[in-house]
Structures are given as structure tokens and as C-alpha cells.
Amino acid sequence: VTERANCLAVSGKYVFVGLSVGLAAFNMCDFKDVCAWDAARTEICAIHASDLGNECHVLLAVDEMGLAWLFCFHKESFLLIKILNEVEDISQRSPCVEVVLSRGGEYAGILLQGNTKAWLEIYQLPKDSxxxxxxxxxxxxxxxxxxxxxxxxxxxxxxxxxxxxxxSAIQADVTLDPPVLLLTVRPPKPITGTHFKGPLDALKEVDDGSMLGLGYNHLIKDSQWELQEAIFCSTYQEYLEAEGVIKEEIPRYATFHFLLPSRILVGPEMKVQPDIPVGIGVHWDGNHNFCLYLLNHSPMDKAGSDVKPDVVWPCAAPIACSAVSSCSRYLALAGEDATITIWDKHLGYPLSVTAILEERFIRSIHFL
CATH class of the missing domain: 1.20.5 (Single alpha-helices involved in coiled-coils or other helix-helix interfaces)
Incomplete structure (x- = not known):
């Protein structure tokens, strides 16, 4: 490599390297440089790759400006499909801070951050076409x-x-269909006072089944919360002064995983394939809830609207980090209280709960 290597990804027999001036592909059989995509002003900082089959690979890369580049690699050449967050007005651009590809290349997810907000976009990739x-x-x-x-x-x-x-001759005559925006997932809003006039209105909203476990459908008034907060602050004033008061804000970072079929995510009438994701699991910084969203919604209905989670798993403490096993059956959630819970998604219950006695903050967790 003649330029600085920032990141790499392995797919099939190729190693893809993100460079200070573009991308390079190496064959693992002979370790030779087989192809390069040179861009003098594009430094690739993160890259993910997935094998589509038939010597075709999909790549999702992020540059130093936060642009998310979607490539197809075929016959030892790169083909740029689309820049997912490109806009005409550069002042309106929202940089990408995280990207994830599903293992088979059916879906891609990017986390975008604006000046005051963040959101997650899930794309369906037209792999077959x-x-x-x-x-x-x-x-x-x-x-x-x-x-x-x-x-x-x-x-x-x-x-x-x-x-x-x-x-250039190989790439010139190839035009691939762009990805389809399937879901837009926004962070949970802070819980405020009730907007219901009475218990009957709240029960109607719950029976609708449109919101599961996020805590918005309650009957607590703003005045009741203000009174409770005043009592709490007066009781524990010395501790609050030592720790400092943290104002609740809308989170700006999320961790998300593509999930294979399981009893938690699949309904009795859903037709699924065992190796294709059917949903995503998302948790936002400082939030207690692990939210699961199905991927079988119509893009026309869901892409532009705030999607509500299909399943919510509330945790006792804010989730610090998470991991999914390679088979997608097991889910590990580590809380900010240093408690690790291993879930069996197929059966829908926790296998173990381990609390680390010493005061530790778990920053990452992995299945081996």
C-alpha cells in the first residue's frame, strides 16, 4: 500500500482497504493489489463489505466528511452505486457516523447526525437485480x-x-438500481406529562397496540412530576451538588444490529428465510430500552414517518453496549450498572445475568 491505510474489511477472497486517497482491493490468495479506486480528496475512515455471491461484493464506506459511499465490486473493479447522504445544498448535509451491512448484503443501515438531532436510516439493497x-x-x-x-x-x-x-471500460456500461429507503428510526423523545384527558383515552391508546413499552402512555401530569422532582432535590441536595445535575436530552448515538428470524420477531403468518434478516435491534445512548423493528413494512408507508418499535425490551439500567452472536440467536446487553444479560432470542428469555461487583463501565462486548 503506497498510501496510509485507515481501515479494512474482508469479504470472500478479497481484502478491501480504506486509504487516505480512496479504496484498494487485494486478493488473499496471492496478496496482490487487484484494483484501486483513487479519489484525491476522499479519505476513507470506515468500511464494511459483504459477499453477494457470483464474485460480487457490496461495500459501504464512510469518508472523513461523513459521506456514506455504496459500492459494488465485481470482476476486480469498483462501481459506485450511490452516496447515501448526498444533498445538493452542502449546508444541509448530515454526516454519517456509523454504518452496518447485513451479512448477506440484503440490507444496509447508516446513522446520521444533524446539528441538533440524529436518526437511523435502513436501506433495502436490490441484491437480486x-x-x-x-x-x-x-x-x-x-x-x-x-x-x-x-x-x-x-x-x-x-x-x-x-x-x-x-x-473505466468495464464500469461504463453498468447501471445498478439504487437502494430503497425502508425505515427511518428516530431516538426516543423525553417522557413528558400526559396528554390524555382521562384514563379511558389512555386505555384506548394502549389497546391500539401502536406503542409497546416506551412509557408515553401514562396519566402522570407535569405538575406531579415537578412536585416529585422538587421533593427529590430537597431530600438529596448534598449528593446532587457533588455529582452535578444532568439534564435529560435526546440521544445522538445508537447501536444497531440486523437480526435473523426468531420467535420474538416473526409472527405466525410471516414467510421468512432463515439466513435473511427480518428485523433490527436498536438502543440509544443513555436509554433503558432495546427496541426491535420488523423489516417487512412497505417503504412507501414507513420511510418518511416516525416508525414505532414492534417489540421493546426494557432494562433495569441504561444500555452501555450490546452484541449479537454470529448465528443471531444470542443477544448480549451490558448495562451502565455493569450487569451483563444474555438473551436467547429464539426462546425469548434471558439465559444468564452476571453482575460485575467492582465498579466498572463496560465499553464493548463480543461473542467469541
């Missing part, structure tokens, strides 16, 4: 290679290899 288009392009290239070989053999001795085509 990409593979079909790449297959057609491969057939056309092989025809061209055969034609060139025949003409070359009739005039001079030599061979024409497809790999000798310039990268």
Missing part, C-alpha cells in the same frame, strides 16, 4: 473478449484477456 445485471455484463464482456481474440489471432500472434480491459 444487481446480480442479474452483473451477470448480463459478464456475458457481454466474454463475447467482446472472444471477438477480440478471434481478430487478434487472424492478424498477429497473441491473446486478449478480459482482465486487460481498462477499469
Amino acid at each position: 444487481w446480480l442479474t445485471e452483473m451477470g448480463k455484463n459478464t456475458g457481454d464482456e466474454e463475447e467482446l473478449a472472444c471477438s477480440e481474440r478471434r481478430s487478434s489471432c487472424s492478424s498477429v500472434v497473441g491473446t486478449f484477456l478480459l482482465q486487460e480491459l481498462p477499469v
Whole structure:
């Protein structure tokens, strides 16, 4: 590598490296540089890759300006599909701070941060149409290679290899369908006083089933909360002065995972495939709730609106970090109180709860 390497991702037999001036792909069989995407003003800071099959890979990269680049890598060449958060007015751009690809390349998620807000966008990638288009392009290239070989053999001795085509020529005639925005997930708002006129209105909202476990459907008035806060502050004033008062704000960072089918996420009438994600799990900084969203909603209905979680798992303490096993069956949640809970998503109950006795803050957790 001639430039500084910032990050890397492995997919199939290739290693993709994010450089200070673009991307590079290396073949793990012989460790040779097979392709490069050079961009003098684009420093790649994070990269994720997934194998689509048929020698096709999808890449999601983030540069130093927070742009999320979606690439397809096929026949040892890069094809830029779309910049997911590109806007005409640069002042309105929201930088991307986190990206996640599902293992099979069916879905992609990006976390965006504006000046005062943050949100999560989930895209459905048209994987099948990409593979079909790449297959057609491969057939056309092989025809061209055969034609060139025949003409070359009739005039001079030599061979024409497809790999000798310039990268721009391979990319020029390929147009892939853009990804589809499926869900927009926004952070939970602070819980405020009730907006219901009475218990009957609250019960109607609960029976509707539109909100599960986020705590908005209650009958506590603002005046009651203010009185409770005043009593609490007067009782524990010396401790609050030592610790400092933290004002509740809307969180600006989230951790999210693509989840395979399980009893928690799949209804009795849903048709699913065992290796394709059916939902995402999300938790926001400083929040107690692990929220699960199904991915079978219509993009037209959900993309532009605030999506409500289909399942909510409340925790005793704010969630500090989380991890999902490679089979997607087991979920680990670490709270800010240094308690680790392992959930079996297929059965829907916790397998173990471990509390670290010493005062420790868990920053990351992994399955081995």
C-alpha cells in the first residue's frame, strides 16, 4: 500500500482497504493489489463489505466528511452505486457516523447526525437485480473478449484477456438500481406529562397496540412530576451538588444490529428465510430500552414517518453496549450498572445475568 491505510474489511477472497486517497482491493490468495479506486480528496475512515455471491461484493464506506459511499465490486473493479447522504445544498448535509451491512448484503443501515438531532436510516439493497445485471455484463464482456481474440489471432500472434480491459471500460456500461429507503428510526423523545384527558383515552391508546413499552402512555401530569422532582432535590441536595445535575436530552448515538428470524420477531403468518434478516435491534445512548423493528413494512408507508418499535425490551439500567452472536440467536446487553444479560432470542428469555461487583463501565462486548 503506497498510501496510509485507515481501515479494512474482508469479504470472500478479497481484502478491501480504506486509504487516505480512496479504496484498494487485494486478493488473499496471492496478496496482490487487484484494483484501486483513487479519489484525491476522499479519505476513507470506515468500511464494511459483504459477499453477494457470483464474485460480487457490496461495500459501504464512510469518508472523513461523513459521506456514506455504496459500492459494488465485481470482476476486480469498483462501481459506485450511490452516496447515501448526498444533498445538493452542502449546508444541509448530515454526516454519517456509523454504518452496518447485513451479512448477506440484503440490507444496509447508516446513522446520521444533524446539528441538533440524529436518526437511523435502513436501506433495502436490490441484491437480486444487481446480480442479474452483473451477470448480463459478464456475458457481454466474454463475447467482446472472444471477438477480440478471434481478430487478434487472424492478424498477429497473441491473446486478449478480459482482465486487460481498462477499469473505466468495464464500469461504463453498468447501471445498478439504487437502494430503497425502508425505515427511518428516530431516538426516543423525553417522557413528558400526559396528554390524555382521562384514563379511558389512555386505555384506548394502549389497546391500539401502536406503542409497546416506551412509557408515553401514562396519566402522570407535569405538575406531579415537578412536585416529585422538587421533593427529590430537597431530600438529596448534598449528593446532587457533588455529582452535578444532568439534564435529560435526546440521544445522538445508537447501536444497531440486523437480526435473523426468531420467535420474538416473526409472527405466525410471516414467510421468512432463515439466513435473511427480518428485523433490527436498536438502543440509544443513555436509554433503558432495546427496541426491535420488523423489516417487512412497505417503504412507501414507513420511510418518511416516525416508525414505532414492534417489540421493546426494557432494562433495569441504561444500555452501555450490546452484541449479537454470529448465528443471531444470542443477544448480549451490558448495562451502565455493569450487569451483563444474555438473551436467547429464539426462546425469548434471558439465559444468564452476571453482575460485575467492582465498579466498572463496560465499553464493548463480543461473542467469541
